[in-house]
Every structure is written in structure tokens, then in C-alpha cells.
Amino acid sequence: MPFTADFLNYRKRIIERDFSFMNDKQREAVFCTQGPLLILAGAGSGKTTVLVNRIANLIKYGNAYNSTELPYDLSENDVNEIKHRLDLNQSCDDMLNLLSVNPPKPWQILAITFTNKAAGELKDRLCKMLGQDGNDVWAATFHATCARMLRRDCDRLGYSSHFAVYDTADQKRLIKECLKKLNLDEKKFPIKAVMNEISRAKDSLISPKQYADKVGSDFRLKKIAEAYSLYQQMLKQTNAMDFDDLLYNTVRLFEQNEDILEYYQRRFRYILVDEYQDTNHVQYKFISMLAQKHRNLCVVGDDDQSIYKFRGATIENILSFEHQYTDAKVIRLEQNYRSTQTILDAANTVIKKNTERKGKNLWTDNGKGENIILHCADNEQEEAKYIAEKILDNVDKGSKYSDHAVLYRLNAQASALERAMVKSGVPYRILAGLRFYEHKEIKDILAYLGVINNPSDNTRLLRIINEPKRGIGDATVANALEIAYSLGLSLFEVISTADQYDILKRSSNKLKQFAVMMQELIDEADEIGLHELYEKVLNKTGYMEMLQSQGDEALSRIDNLNEFASSIVTYEQENEQPDLAGFLEEISLMTDVDNYDKSADAVVLMTKHAAKG
Secondary structure (H helix, E strand, O other): OOOHHHHHHHHHHHHHHHOOOOOHHHHHHHHOOOOOEEEEEOOOOOHHHHHHHHHHHHHHHEOHHHOOOOOOOOOHHHHHHHHHHHHOOOOOHHHHHHHOEOOOOHHHEEEEEOOHHHHHHHHHHHHHHHHHHHHHOEEEEHHHHHHHHHHHHHHHHOOOOOOEEEOHHHHHHHHHHHHHHOOOOOOOOOHHHHHHHHHHHHHOOOOHHHHHHHHOOOHHHHHHHHHHHHHHHHHHHOOEEEHHHHHHHHHHHHHHOHHHHHHHHHHOOEEEEOOHHHOOHHHHHHHHHHHOOOOOEEEEEOHHHOOOHHHOOOOHHHHOHHHHOOOOEEEEEOEOOOOOHHHHHHHHHHHOOOOOOOOOOOEOOOOOOOOOOOOOOOOHHHHHHHHHHHHHHHHHOOOOHHHOEEEEOOHHHHHHHHHHHHHHOOOEEEEOOOOHHHOHHHHHHHHHHHHHHOOOOHHHHHHHOOOOOOOOOHHHHHHHHHHHHHHOOOHHHHHHOHHHOHHHHHHHHHHHHHHHHHHHHHHHHOOOOHHHHHHHHHHHOOHHHHHHOOHHHHHHHHHHHHHHHHHHHHHHHHOOOOOHHHHHHHHHOOOHHHHOOOOOOOEEEEEHHHHHO
């Protein structure tokens, strides 16, 4: 067929036309579709644009750009029509069956990001380009991806699919309970230190037994090993996992169940991972296992932007990528679209002193720009005052408050800045990784919903058993909890049959009344919508009545609960099959950074780590 060479040329030109708005290196990354790929994306180099368009190219064209494969039914008329449309710059989207080569289905692509916000942006941009196909791409954080996998198969690990996801506050309460049961002094074994040690062990895929074997005769670490073991037992007993467990247990699930691993290996023909320089060992292992079959793994990152070592991230994952995949292609994105050359020159000069880096040199067409200003203040109060005055001066000249961001190393440094902003009348918002969901009333209602979803969740049940006050004393709760632990039952099971235990008989009526009320809500949860369930929880438990009785001082708390109701409605509107477990999971993986309202005219205060995230 003499027209085949023309067809291959036209096909390549059509694909190039679709992505003509990108620079040469960005297009190279988009068109490289087969095998392992490392994209070293400098700051402001358009890595999200590359990720979105690489996925779009895969779904529309597959491997067509680099392929010589021809459609089996190609005709000369088809080639002439394609040429005609090229000449007139017309769309060829209705001819993708001829132009594509082995394109994956959207659900065969897994894109992993580090924040829900990044995942949402990725999906939004894909939907604008591809329509409904964009929604079918698996785009989520590591934790959300693993939670979704565990919901499907966690019974293999002895969990129910309604497992709770414990946040930091839940973890602290459970660790505190473990230390108490082990008679360990919190002053000698600070909760945060124990939590961090357990987290590091899970990041390294070290089980409680392996940890105990490893610590030898070190007294302190031996006691932490006991706490780690008890903590995991109590999590399992309450059908709960913490954030680290989501990854740790998914890797365990893969290691112990070859059929499940093979299912996901077959499913995901293409895997893309953002911020690869910030991955830790368990994340590295998770990705490596998934990519073994097809090896179409694209990781995007920048060794010069690795700042999460304190959280277990290891830069070795990105530095050694080419050793793990000897056939990997490496593409450097060095053109910056965000900054001026002055800023880039300063950044390049600082970072070139790093010893462990791949090496790149950022440049821009944005011009030289203004000089960087260094202001040295005598103390933090003077520094904060200078910043507030500088912001007010810029606003007087026509800037908006939202054009300004103040970054600092530690959250503790925000207090002086806050005082200066308040004193100067500068509107501001702190993004510190804390959540709207940290308000007491929201935590209380989430605890109610958590127990309805998972009655074995002792930690959340302890929070609500006497909230509002029901005359159930601490000693009664402690006795019930002790019975639960000794018999291997959930606290809910014990209080539901409180009259069967001598030590609980005096309070059995109150305990059973609470259990009956909760059971009614549990039974109704599958029959009514989420919003209706929420209203029933507020009213049936007496929680709203308690707040209303407090008068004006509780108005802001009631406002927060109304805002929470709006988030339930939004969740129901945005999900085809909204359910309580899915809603709770979404909430547990959300932070203030995800909720940041760009339209609000306020200065943003945040740590450098939160800004990077």
C-alpha cells in the first residue's frame, strides 16, 4: 500500500498538533508511552500539564506516535480524508479508531498524587479534555488508593470492609490507652515519640514481631515494641487502621495474596506517580509491586525539592530509579513558567551545592524581574510588623491581600505574625494541616457516624458514650472496656449486654439505652440517605438539643454543624453511589490545604512544608 508512509506521517502530525502548545521537552515526555520513565520536573516547569496531557495522549492515541503499526482496514480514502482535515486544521477525533494504537481504557491508568487537591485538579483537567473518560482514571493519593483496594479485599487480612481510618487524634488516644495498660510513664515514653517510632517501623515494613526481634536488649525500645504490638492488636480488635496501616496493609495484602496483586497488575497498564522524591520505603514497595507486569511506570519528581526526610521520605527512590529500571528514559523539564530569572538564578546557585542530586538548570522566558529583598529584623515582633506593613503598602498600590503568602519553618512561628495581622487589620488565613473537622462538635458527630459505620470502633465509641451527658461514669466505662479487652469483644457488644456482667449491673439500664439508640441508627443507616441519617444523629442522640440549650455561646458550633451538613450534600451530589463508609474515608483523608479557597481575599500563612504539599 503506497499510501501507508503518508498515513504514518499524517498520524504523527495530528498528534503533534494536539499537543503543539507544549514545549519540546514536555512533548517528549507526553509521547514517551512505553517502559519506565523518569521526568525530572524543576519547580514551575509545568509537571501537572505534562501528567494531564500524557494521560490524555494515552487514552486518545495509545502508542501511536512511536508506532509503525497500521489499522487492518485502512483505505486510501481514509488517508485522503485525514490529509484533508490536516490541511484545514479540522478535528480528527471521530477517526481515533484509525489513529490510535492499543490505547488503554481510562480505568487502566493509575495516577498517584500527594494531596487530594492535586488529584482533584488532575481529574478536573482530564474531564475538560476527555469528557466522562477523565472521571474513570484512578487519580488519588497513596492513602486513598490503598483504602479503596483494602475496602475490596481487607477480609483477607481479618478486617471488615467497614474498617475505620484513625487520624492523628484517634491514634494518640489509642497509644495513650496502650501506655496505660503497659504501666508506662508518659513522661518517659511521650505519646508523640512512640507514635513516630511506630510510624517509622510501618514505613519500613517492619512488623511488631520484627521490631521486637530487632531492638535486642535496649530497654526503651523493648517497651516501645510492646506498645507497638498492643497498639496493632487494639486496632485490629476495633476494626480500625491508621494512615500508615493503609499502605502497610496493602503491601501485606499483595505479599500474602498473589491473586489480588495479579489482579491490580493486570488492571493498571500505566502507572504515574507525582512528587516521587517524597516517597518513602512502603510507597516505593507498593508502586514497584504494581508496576512489575507492564513496567509502564512514569514517575515525576525533583530531587532538588525533597524536603520530607523527617517524615520517612527517602531521596534514594528517585536517585536510584535508573538502577532499578536500567532501560528507563530520563527527561528533564528545565523551563520555568512561574518565576523570574533573578529568582531562578538565586535558587540554582543555592541548590548546586547539594551533593546528592541529578543536576539541572532552571531557566525562563519571563525576564530578569525585580531584585530579591532581604530584610533583617531585630526580633520576631519587628519582623512580623514589617511584613504586615509591607502587605498594607502593596494593597494601597493596588494589590489584593490574596496576592500575598507568608511562609515559615515551624507552626509556632505563626503566633507573632497573627498578632501583627490582627493589629494591622490584615485579613489572613492559616493553612497548617489542621482541619475544619478538628472542631469538637464535628469530631463528636464524626465519632457517632464512625460507630454507626463500624460498631467495633472502641476509640470513637469512648468519645460519644457520654456526649451529651448520660450519667455513665468513667469507672463504668473503664470496667466495660476491661471486660471487652479480656473477652476479645468490642465495647459496643459489652454495653449491649451490660446486665450480664455483675460489675456493670448498676449502670446497665443507661448503657443499654445508649446501645439500643445506636443500634437503631445502625439499622437505619442502610435504609436512608446520608443527609437524613445525619439529621437523625443530631436529634436522636440529643446532641443538637444540648447545643441549643447553651444559648448564644453555642451558635458558632451550630453553624459548623450546618456547614458539615452542606459537605454531606455535596458528597452525595458528586458520587454515583454515596455511602457512609465512603464519606468517612473522604473526610479522614482531607486537610485544610485541600479546602483552601483561592477566591478569598486574605493573606495565606503556612509552613514551607505545607506549601510544598
